[in-house]
Amino acid sequence: MNRVTAGEIAALAGVSQSTVSRALRGSPLVNSDTRERVLRIANEKHYKVNTSASRLRSRQSRTLALLVHDDSDMGSDINPFFLSMIAAITKAAADKNYDILLSFQQFSDDWFADYEDSNKAEGVIMLGYGGYTDYIQKIRMLDSAHCVTWGPVIDGQPGHFVGCDNVHGGYIATRHLLDLGHRKIAFIGDVSDDCPEFQARYAGYRNAHKGSGRAQDPMLQVRANPSERGGYEAAERLIDRGAGFTAVFCATDLNAIGAVRALRNRGIHVPADVSVVGFDDLPSIAYTTPALTTVRQDTATAGRVLVQTLLDLVRGNDVVSRLLPPELIVRQSSRQLRPEDASTSRAGPRPTDAWTA
Secondary structure (H helix, E strand, O other): OOOOOHHHHHHHHOOOHHHHHHHHHOOOOOOHHHHHHHHHHHHHOOOOOOHHHHHHHOOOOOEEEEEEOOOOOOOOOOOHHHHHHHHHHHHHHHHOOOEEEEEEOOOOOOOOHHHHHOOOOOEEEEEOOOOHHHHHHHHHOOOOOOEEEEOOOOOOOOOOEEEEOHHHHHHHHHHHHHHOOOOOEEEEOOOOOOOHHHHHHHHHHHHHHHHOOOOOOHHHEEOOOOOHHHHHHHHHHHHHHOOOOOEEEEOOHHHHHHHHHHHHHOOOOOOOOOEEEOOEOOHHHHHOEOOOEEEEOOHHHHHHHHHHHHHHHHOOOOOOOEEEOOEEEOOOOOOOOOOOOOOOOOOOOOHHHOOEO
8 A cells, every 4th residue: 555645635634734744743833623634634544754754854954934024015115124134134144054045925824834844944034024913923832933033022022033122213313303402303103012113113202202301292193104105194194283393203214205205295394394313224215315314223233143043043042032222323314403493384495405215
């Protein structure tokens, strides 16, 4: 009688071969109905695990999977911050003599099994995760897995994360504007529970106001998708509220690009009327006119730390989640507030303040 294979079991059960592997091992990532169906078919077909093949597959592949999830409203384009991170991670892996298996996807329930469990890669780096509240439930089931996420570091959080100290980043951005004399500083960004990194930047913004003894005006906080369009639409809503502001701190550089364009279209000029600060320090931001003041996330260091943390997990070493320090980069989009600059009411073309993105 011919020996039945895991692939044949998968076909009969209507699942992937990696799901069969996990079901046979009792993985909690496989729901009970699927596990029972796989086990029933395996029993009926007298399936036996090929231990020799299993040992062969356990050899090092010297490959790390990089799974990228980008759910912004940028159409077919990829968030340019992710491009910088991909380059940094790939270089860091190459320095360790590892290849990167790159996948852009919407995450299914089988995303982890499709890579590590199927031996395509020794471990997984996650870049972008969609809604945080849903993602963290999946990570909770993978607490012992070879998986590292670029994202927030929160007390009590399951899994392994490397991220930027966003609270400090938000603080130094806002402190910079306060030191320039601005008192009516708006914040553009998504502060919902699904975006804890932007929440943290907003917390830093609020901490800077509190530290200066000044109340933060809730009318000056506007929610935005982290894209140019999100920044543009948020800035329009901010202007329409009529609250008056002399500076804007944006949760992302892309938000800042969109916000500046919206301000310009309303006859409000940067930095003559309103100072603008972004977050990320995308490579192109230094070459806009005026160049954008922003908070830099060091992608080169991030890539090295992500790769080293994952390799430590693979080798069985203890690891801890880690925050990386941001850096304020001052350029031409922010300036000292003059006594006569009381609000955004001034309009009119100023050719020297034109913005070119």
